[in-house]
Structures are given as structure tokens and as C-alpha cells.
Amino acid sequence: MVVAALQAADEYFKESKKLCEAFNAALPLSRNPPLWRTMKYLCEKIPKDTSSKVRINRDLYSYERIVETAPTLPDFALALKPDEYQLPQVDPSWRTENVKERQSGATNHLNG
Numbered sequence: 001m002v003v004a005a006l007q008a009a010d011e012y013f014k015e016s017k018k019l020c021e022a023f024n025a026a027l028p029l030s031r032n033p034p035l036w037r038t039m040k041y042l043c044e045k046i047p048k049d050t051s052s053k054v055r056i057n058r059d060l061y062s063y064e065r066i067v068e069t070a071p072t073l074p075d076f077a078l079a080l081k082p083d084e085y086q087l088p089q090v091d092p093s094w095r096t097e098n099v100k101e102r103q104s105g106a107t108n109h110l111n112g
Helices: 002-025 037-060 063-069 096-111
Strands: none
16 A cells, blocks of 8 residues: 555656646746836836936046046155164074074973
């Protein structure tokens, strides 16, 4: 009885999968409803506003206009001169003798 139920479920699954694929492959039968009221107003207004803003921005930010109105930059040569810097004195613990002694002490401690 269990085997028969599994076979029936498998057949239903295969049939359902075929119907699902057929449904997804089919062209839609419905259309978008026609626009009216607020959506109609917005769909007409938005393209008009964007085209006028594009035209205004194109006029304001054209390359020729930017070049004409660009200010001359001051000479920054003085500001870019680096300050003199002196390194601090080397700490005595950084001397090579001290480093070698500490390294050999560390290896003796590990080997010990």
C-alpha cells in the first residue's frame, strides 16, 4: 500500500511539473490596465519634467560654460614645500649586540 501511494505521488509530481513548465512557457493572457487618474497624470508629467531639467542642466553645465567660469587657482608651490624633519635618537635597546643577546637567550629558553 505504501509503494502504491509513493508511485501515485510520483505521478502527480511529474504531471504537476509538466503543467508548471507549460504554464511558465505560455504567453500572458492579461494586459496591463489602461492608466487613469493619478497614474495617467504622473506618466505624462514625469517625462516632461525630466526633459526640461535635462535641457536646463545641459545649458548650465556645458563644457564651454565651465571653462569660461572656472576660477584661476592660486600658486601652491609654497604650500607644497616639505618641512624639515629630524629622526629621533636611536634607543640603546635597538643596538645589534643587545638584539643578538636577546635572541640567543630566547633560543636557550626554548631549548632549555
